[in-house]
Amino acid sequence: MPLDLARLRADTPGCELVSHLNNAGAALSPDPVVDAVVEHLRLEARVGGYEAAAVSNGALVAAGASVARLLGVDPLDVALTQSDTASWTKAFWGLALGGWFDGGGRILVDRAAYNSHYLSLLQAQDSFGVTIEAVESTADGSLDLDELDRRLDSDVRMVTATHVGTHRGLVNPVAEVGLRARSAGVPLFLDACQSAGQLVMDLPAIGCDVATGTGRKWLRGPRGTGWLFVAPEWSERMCPPGIDGRSATWVDERRYELAERARRFDEFETSYAARLGLGVAVDYALAIGIPLIAERINQLAEGLRSALVEIGADVHDGGTRRSGIVTFTVPSHDCSSVQESLAATGINVSVTEAPWARLDMEQRGLSAAVRASPHAYNSEEEIQQLVEHVGHLIRG
Template structure:
């Protein structure tokens, strides 16, 4: 029996699973890594590639121009932006780097970030600090381990050049207060870059309500899009005063021997060549999520992840490591006497996909809390209670040995 929850009926879940071929092969709890694509997404990518094989790559792009343009509209609807504020990227890291490396820093300028910042982002801060003399400052957390907006407010001075945070970190269920940060950034006129990689696709997002100037995300995680897809949102008035770190003939026009003109929209960050088949899949995945409803998806995810956390809490010898009051659908834990990689391998041998969160992925948080490598389980709305219970049964068995 498939257990329903919230607005998803038993029939809804059966239909969603029938629409997801991978559910017939594995129990997939690695949605924070790469979710299982639904059949319409798979079909869209394959159909595009077949058409390229039939008539040619340039010709297919011309034929599908309306579809490709529609992907920008889909991203815009997903996050409450204008399509001119969207640039499509091959992954979230590239999108984030477009935004970050377009900022200018001088000696003493401050970058404010989070304790649980993702490794790729922090490495970029370190590189820019080394090049420019900018300073990286970490915003303190409150007693629940969540970024403290009051502490952020106290840190603001004339040297703060950028606030850049990860909304939902890779190593647990923490949800940082993105909207509260946005209110502070707007009040002080400080650019605000939000990494929404683990948030997009598992909860509703409205960039106007959040107040971020820039937001980046991937397609492969909770959006259930193909790998090799991502996007950047940049607020319209910021685009006009932002020069990309690199440009090519897609993002700018060579208007004379010694001049160029940047595109007026966010696509000034893009380059000419891209994977259009994957982009078409991204658009279909977004439309799929929007049709289901992000509120419904978020409710279902909370239901499944809460059941998992409650089950793990009842098992002796298991400790969870998720921080915060409101938790995302990423659950991290450790089992006494067992290495996380060994647990993940054992689960894989029984047809269950999970991942391992290593300390270096969020080094500042790992040092602060003394974190080991952790088993990371990230259920999504197409998972079932029966799958959660199957995982819990195996974990109980591991603690008895």
């Protein structure tokens, strides 16, 4: 069945108000997501927060199961969190507190590494002496697998890879990274924050041991939601920070026991309404079909890239396989002024700046780029309007 654009847009009231091409920032949620969140908040107000959670327990469990279905993994290995960063830090520091980095060692990161992930690595470098090593990219900007092969020796303790960076649209060859990390016996941490919801995800095929993502971007869930997958052979080695009565049991004065598998990353206190919204968002995407969503996003993004090149903008995505993130600069215009000028005509884009993906952007001498990120619900007309406006800026 082809994608029903009219239905998608009708489900998304924001489409009437704005041309939202900032889905890599936070997407417009469809009505069923908003309804689920608001209904639960109303229920909490009527019957009490704990009581509402009990009423919605089945749906809360189902939300985790939906995320697991999206990723192709067992629900016992998925925890819902409040952001990608919360997921990543829980797993990373969990591994550290579990002793995995005792004695130091090297951590290999790709050049698309995201700000908050790298910050944790820097903290680890300062606090227990691991060495961070960036794997070079190929000429088109993708993670260089030969370089990875050269660096992946017995002193390496962990590999990180970014499926799609925050700052450019290429898709990294992460399954090939998974194969290599597996044979080296080190965990692969996959940043799937900009890929889940816009690309078909099959974590077992990728072969990652940890994967993290957020709800508000391509999944179109509420803000304040995220997810974490940890393969069972790794979760049992992790001693996550910030445990509470849900993720652990206080056994006696001297002892505690961590919950099994991904349950040890759970948190008692969270927005149950937002979590339900995330479950509905994932179900909504799965009902449409991720392959259809992926195809439509790719079509819009590739159309946008060619049109931008044609009018004289500089497109910076690179790669052989690309996603819905389109990054560009406009000659003689700084990126913020382009964003502001587009916003004044009702078109939302964002500006991606070097500190968000410093390893890659600085190497390319790029301090900022405009980031347009169409989702399946965007129309061809919206893309056309963006191109016309940028063309107008170029022509002065």
